[in-house]
Amino acid sequence: MQYWGWLDSAFIVLISTYLVLAPYSKVEESFSLQAVYDMLNHGYADLELYDHKTFEGAVPRSFFGPLLISVIVKPIKPLLDKYYPDPTELNLQLLVRGVIGLTNGLSLIRLRRSLAASCALNSKYISVWFAVLQYSQFHIVYYASRSLPNFLALPFVNHALAYIVKGEFVPGVTWMCFTGVVMRLEVGLYGCCFALMSVLLGQSSLITTLGGMVAGSLVGLGTTLFVDSYFWGHLEFPELTAFIYNVVEGNSQNWGVEPFSAYFFKYSRALFFPPIVPIMLVKGLTKDPSQNGKGNTIRTICISSLLFVFVMSFQAHKEWRFIIYAVPALTVVGANGADLVVSQFGSSIPNRLLSLLAFVLPVVSLGTSLFMGYVSSFNYPGGVALANLNERLLKLDQTAGLIQQEITVHMDIPACMTGITLFGQLKPESLTNFKVNYDKNENRTQLLETATWEDYNYVITDLDSEADNQYLPKALVDTKLKDVPGCNWYKVDVVQMFAGVQVAPFVEYAKEIANDGFQLCEDIISLDTTNIKKVLDDSIILKDALYVYEKVCNDVI
Known part of the structure; x- marks a missing residue:
């Protein structure tokens, strides 16, 4: 299961489905998306035509992510214009988002493969459980193709985690520090949590870890100063400027504040719904399946991720996307727990119940994710x-x-x-x-x-x-x-836009199935989605927007 499998293919298809279903974007995505547009249409020299010259935003953001995306898309753009002409450039927007989605998808697949390689002798199914638990979640899959700065940084975090699950903590921490300086400062904090716990739990030495952190930070500093100073037209370190504006000066509170516990008791419920990953976390800590000889890799991943969320909780303004980087890491631990539970199925009644949950809840999660994806398409x-x-x-x-x-x-x-x-x-x-x-x-x-x-x-x-x-x-x-x-x-x-959900259409549909189950079978066999689409449309409440x-x-x- 180390190489590409049908679950990985289904994952890419699911990301693409959400992309086509909801091709538009929200304001949080606008800076990066407009920057890519400018690079593709105006080149890299005529900066006066760039959108940020007119609409700067509250704080400067990094051009590093948009620059990478534009470099990938630019050679493909002439082919798109020739073979898929469009009076607008929405096709190009889909291509840009498709590249972002593919990058995020491949980074998670790389993480799964690293997990499979590091645990092949002790547990050959843990990477399958990771795929089942991660690919069925809503937020990462739906937002994978979106140009939120957090999701432009996520592939770098997953790349770092791919090292860490193999016990190579120094390269992982180095990549996180680089990403934190260039793209999202909280990723640097996440890297610091890994550095601290890897040293305390004997996964890496203090000197080599500090060396990796310094190296990643210095390369990141040089990168952001070179790229962003050019595009902004003056010496600029966007993540430092944003940190001073949002944290030191406290301006982030203008967008709302929430209690310290919000990440643990509010956003975790949304990110892990239904809560199969949290349920499996404790079991996942009982045994480390890695074969790197260090014995605490899984525990280091879990404790570092929880420590990161804990420290982020001190910031009054909270959004789920600020801690999204910890979701794949915690899912790794949850996958280990699910694998252990299922492998010990007959040992006790609690294990049998947990095994049942391990098989049922991901199906519920996928169904919920698909419904939320359809609902979210009405938000633009x-x-x-x-x-x-x-x-x-x-x-x-x-x-x-x-x-x-x-x-x-x-x-x-x-x-x-x-x-x-x-x-x-x-x-x-x-x-x-x-x-x-x-x-x-x-x-x-x-x-x-x-x-x-x-x-x-x-x-x-x-x-x-x-x-x-x-x-x-x-x-x-x-x-x-x-x-x-x-x-x-x-x-x-x-x-119109989304305003709510009513359950009555689902109840009526369930009654129809109870009376005529053959109709459902016929719809499934013939791939006829007419009836279920009607139920979905009837269940969604819209309002004039x-x-x-x-x-x-x-x-x-």
């Missing part, structure tokens, strides 16, 4: 709204006798936060009769001026002009949809 109304408007503009472009030669589309903040990227804009060459300008102006002073709105022809906003907006400040309304003398705004599209308006002046449509 901005991307859908822009795609719908682009279709409208393409049809308008084919209309004879056009009076208007230039069109400006204004997209407000909620729209830009939920799926709108530069990849979604129409390419100039896809239009023959007019030019489309896409506007993301956030300046409230300018948006309160009528002259600004005179230039807008279409608006994508979260303001419903037909709703009762009397309780909203007029200034707020005017920044979202301001009246223009002699013109009217007409609502031409409404885009974004509205598209067209400005019509002087009664001319």
Whole structure:
């Protein structure tokens, strides 16, 4: 089971399925995604055209990850343009995300193979259990193709873990320190936890471990100073700047604070649902299956990961993605526990019950993951709204006798936060009769001026002009949809997003299956998803989220 298997293939297919199911992105992904767009379309020299020159963000972020992705995608882009032409560049966005997803997928497969190699003599099935437990989880699989900085860093962490599971702690810690300095500082903290525990548990010597940490950090420092200072146009160390802004100055609390226990009692439930990995952790610590002769590899992995989560808990602002790096490591320990439980199936009643859970809960986890993936596809109304408007503009472009030669589309903040990227804009060459300008102006002073709105022809906003907006400040309304003398705004599209789930359709479907089980068998055999898709659609509650308006002046449509 050391080499590529059908579970690995299914894993890549699952990542690809989520990518196609939800092709758009959220605001947290925007910096890296826009940076890749700029590198692919403007090259590496004309930096004044880059998106970050206009929208810098609260703190500078590293260009290292986007640079690596662009280097991989750039040779493929001409082939994509030739054989899969698109009026927008959403195909290119899918390719970019596909590369990210493949990188994350291959890094986890490498981790599984390293686990198989290190435990081949003592436990040949532990890597299979790792695949079953890890590949059936939702968060890592769904977000594997997304350009969140954490998931650009995750392949490097998994690469480091692949060394660590073989007992090679110094290379692992070196890679984590490098990644922490260049991409995400918390990865460096994770590396420090591994360094500390590997020394205390006799896995590595203090001198060699410190040497690896220093080497990784220095190479990382040189890399980030070289790459990021170039793209930002001044001496820049993004992770240090972000640390000062978010932690030292405490600005991260502006995005919300949570209690110390949130990672352990809130986010762990979400990351490991159902909790098969936590259930197997204690059993996984009882025996180390590695054959590196050090005897404490599994314990070091577990304690280091829990210590990392513990230290991260001191930061008041918490998000599950800040501790995502520990999930594969803890899953390794859980896989060891599952393997031990199943191998001792007949030894006791508790082991039989745990063995049953080891087989059943991953199936539940996969089913839950698939449902959550489908539900999550309704969380990107901005991307859908822009795609719908682009279709409208393409049809308008084919209309004879056009009076208007230039069109400006204004997209407000909620729209830009939920799926709108530069990849979604129409390419100039896809239009023959007019030019489309896409506007993301956030300046409230300018948006309160009528002259600004005179230039807008279409608006994508979260303001419903037909709703009762009397309780909203007029200034707020005017920044979202301001009246223009002699013109009217007409609502031409409404885009919905996820609002909740109702269980009644599932209950009804279960009753139908109970009455006619043959129908379910026929659907499975014929791969007919019509019935289950109807149940899923009926179970999802949607709400109006974004509205598209067209400005019509002087009664001319």
